[in-house]
Amino acid sequence: MSLYGAVEAGGTKFLCAVGTGPDHLEAILRIPTTTPDETLARVIAFFRPFAGALKAIGIGSFGPLDLDPTSPTFGTIPTTPKPGWSGTNLLWPFQEAFGIPIGLTTDVQAAALGEGRWGAAQGLHTFVYLTVGTGIGGGAIVHGRMLHGVWHPEMGHIRIPHDWERDPFPGVCPFHGDCLEGLASGPAMAARWGQPPEALPPDHPAWELEAEYLALGLVNILCILTPQRILLGGGVAQHPGLLPRVRERMRALLNRYLPAPALEGDLETYVMPPALGERAGLLGALALAMEMAS
């Protein structure tokens, strides 16, 4: 029997699974993220009993990641504020332990892959998964393949209009100040309003502003990448009432400029929540493993 391994590598936890699909997972394990050595050893120990059946392992990881196969640091996290993890190679330990194909991509690219295979982007060839939570990150499948050019996408760091009169908050991104992530991530909302987003009621002006910023980001993604659909995931994006407001602002900003049928109406099937919810990343890693093995 063929099995596939999946790892969703996060800054606070690693999720691991073995199986063949969303409804066929043999085992799942949640490991707190400590040091690279300890964490990766526990992940490998999890997969060890399945070694004979495992055909490939897919990893969706927090970034940044060096995903250029010609780079001497291919497979590493070059630099991260996460103590001890800068320079960690995520591929070698698994290649050494199991001698099978190991796929590596960002957590959001993995989530996009998962949604394409089993979720809300089935049948589409070009789409985006954008997560809005502690950060903002985007993954993209283009013509059926994970997008990778000079680097992996870093959609949270685009620049959008920032009306300083309406919103004097300078943004929280340590690199760019008021990029999209700097203005609209969970920590940005918390810093601006003095309470975490989940504590802000749906009628709080925070959500009007949040919808505006996300809509501006989505319009830019649409005009540049032309996805057939955008999936909006992450904790902040799931706040009741936010998604319809984002669609409404997006429609207003587009102003009927693009005559594609999918962009007519209220955008209900254009900007959608992910179908796999919090499992998108892990299942995407599984989908990646299945791609690697085929």
Place this chain on the structure above:
Amino acid sequence: MSLYGAVEAGGTKFLCAVGTGPDHLEAILRIPTTTPDETLARVIAFFRPFAGALKAIGIGSFGPLDLDPTSPTFGTIPTTPKPGWSGTNLLWPFQEAFGIPIGLTTDVQAAALGEGRWGAAQGLHTFVYLTVGTGIGGGAIVHGRMLHGVWHPEMGHIRIPHDWERDPFPGVCPFHGDCLEGLASGPAMAARWGQPPEALPPDHPAWELEAEYLALGLVNILCILTPQRILLGGGVAQHPGLLPRVRERMRALLNRYLPAPALEGDLETYVMPPALGERAGLLGALALAMEMAS
């Protein structure tokens, strides 16, 4: 002998060519854009003598274009301010006249294709051609193929930060006001400064502002699409001294966030002028024809 046909369809002129490459063009003709019937009849008349040898024709056209093969209006210009051209089908007349494969894409997607085959993007799989002139438009090749998702790219219409104190000009885009094209196209510069861009000397503050807007646009394209290179074409972009300023502002805006080797240094090989110059669109249409036939 096999020949390929190329058409660059513009709002003021159509350029047509027959040949097999940049150095092997048998014939070139320039036709003023009048009515669709008259213009297309002249283009067809140009190709007629080569009909026996023509394997395919590629067309790079002004837009918007319906490029969805499943759409009932596939191959048309749905709506354009150009009198008489709304609803014109650019494919049928050629298919009917010659019965060979006809390829259609936007002028900037064609230019990107041409630069990839013979110009400044040879050997790259994912790159962008952005033109800055009477409008701003972007074409993209992703993983070796012309990008097309829900629509073709409309990169000129992204929203970027607009500092109203520094630049109270409201923008010229009839749909979006101060989108990138609204702020940074040739007509935007002319309206803001009271003289056309080519009349503004290199030390005029117009160019500092122009560099800022273009750099903001390029940063967004980079973060979303991750091109391996961006080619900056069009009349405005060729102004002496502009390109180095754009690179400089782009470096400052990126703030070393993306650790890709190609983004280190002064970006001289990352943001480049097109190598085919004004012939990029026509040669791209030729490259498209060669793709269609193969």
